[in-house]
Amino acid sequence: MSPIEAILADAGKARRLYLSINLGLALLVLMLVVWPLLGLLLAQRSEIAAAEAQLKAASALAQRADALLAEQAQLSALGGLSADYLAGENHGLAAANLQGLLGQRLTSVGGHLVSTRILSADDVGDRRVVARLDAVVSHAQLRLLLHTLEGGQPRLVISAMGLASAGEGMDRLTLTLTVVGLRLPEGGEG
Secondary structure (H helix, E strand, C coil): CCHHHHHHHCHHHHHHHHHHHHHHHHHHHHHHHHHHHHHHHHHHHHHHHHHHHHHHHHHHHHHHHHHHHHHHHHHHHHCCCHHHCECCCCHHHHHHHHHHHHHHHHHHCCCEEEEEEEECCCCCCCCEEEEEEEEEEEHHHHHHHHHHHHHCCCCEEEEEEEEEECCCCCCEEEEEEEEEEEECCCCCCC
16 A cells, blocks of 8 residues: 555544645635735825825825916016116117226225127117126135126126136136126116
8 A cells, every 4th residue: 555545544634634625725815825915905095095105195296386486477467676787878878887897896895807809689679788898807706706696696607707817826817707797678667
């Protein structure tokens, strides 16, 4: 009689074998089917929770963006503050104001003015005033000058810059700047 036939002949041993096989099959099904499905379910729940948190944050940002866009539209309608523009009723006065302003700001940082000149406007109705500044400055003075020009009022933009050494072994630079400012439109409205 083979060992399997001996086990099957004894009712108690046969029942234990039957239960052991069923328990093994149940564990196999649990490990191969249920465990991966449970992991997938938990992963999906965490992804859903993360997506809900992201949606909540995006909703708050969307509400804030609407308020910022409305504020931007109001500011655009103002057209800027009068302090943002060069003073002067016409192009010539605004240009003279810009030349004087460039000289003042250069001397306030300690630079040496070589010349300033107004560059011609492309269009007769153009509100831009363009000036060229030639100066001699140190590295520190250059940094201060750039900050003073672009960070102050009226609003000025540096559209071109050229640098060259003013001499060997010196901390001096020959500077050429092209600076653009806007004048108020005719009638003085911003």
